[in-house]
Amino acid sequence: MREVSLTEIFQHRIAQKYITRSGLAHAIAVAYHAFQLAAQNEVDVDTATKAGFLHDIGHYTWYKNGKWDYELYRQNDIHAIKGAERAHKLLIRLGENPVKAKEIALAILFHTDSFLPGGEVVRTPLQSIIKLADEKDEEPGGAHHYRTVEYDRALRSLKQLDEKINLYYSKS
Numbered sequence: 530m531r532e533v534s535l536t537e538i539f540q541h542r543i544a545q546k547y548i549t550r551s552g553l554a555h556a557i558a559v560a561y562h563a564f565q566l567a568a569q570n571e572v573d574v575d576t577a578t579k580a581g582f583l584h585d586i587g588h589y590t591w592y593k594n595g596k597w598d599y600e601l602y603r604q605n606d607i608h609a610i611k612g613a614e615r616a617h618k619l620l621i622r623l624g625e626n627p628v629k630a631k632e633i634a635l636a637i638l639f640h641t642d643s644f645l646p647g648g649e650v651v652r653t654p655l656q657s658i659i660k661l662a663d664e665k666d667e668e669p670g671g672a673h674h675y676r677t678v679e680y681d682r683a684l685r686s687l688k689q690l691d692e693k694i695n696l697y698y699s700k701s
């Protein structure tokens with residue numbers, strides 16, 4: 530049973546504000562990759578898809594004179610931490626199952642090593658899937674954050690993905 534759909538998440542003002550900031554097209558692409566990887570690896574597809582869609586919701590804008598400043602970003606970025614918290618708050622508000630909301634938040638927290646001072650994280654299968662799904666959509670120079678998609682098209686893609694998830698559950 531799914532408590533919350535991707536479409537509902539997308540339409541919430543918190544998602545509208547922060548997911549568009551780091552690239553809506555990227556968020557949708559990662560959600561699709563996460564669905565596929567989860568289905569292949571017998572990980573819960575709903576949890577994975579939501580974590581994929583929300584993984585970059587914690588980004589702050591590190592601009593200096595109108596240009597993205599990688600040095601500032603590298604020094605100060607905590608998007609995985611911020612994203613975990615922001616996604617969790619949004620999901621709980623929408624009525625998500627708290628166990629699932631926690632799993633999604635942790636998958637977002639561990640989707641990148643960039644905030645860690647050193648050393649690798651030992652990831653659960655779900656957490657590995659979100660990292661991999663993100664890497665599958667990466668483009669040189671962070672170009673994946675700048676691909677755009679119109680609201681209506683984004684909504685249609687997410688509705689389709691919601692239907693794929695529902696179909697997946699009805700078959701299993």
Ligand SMILES: [Fe+2]
Pocket residue numbers: 555559584585663
């Ligand atoms: Fe990403």
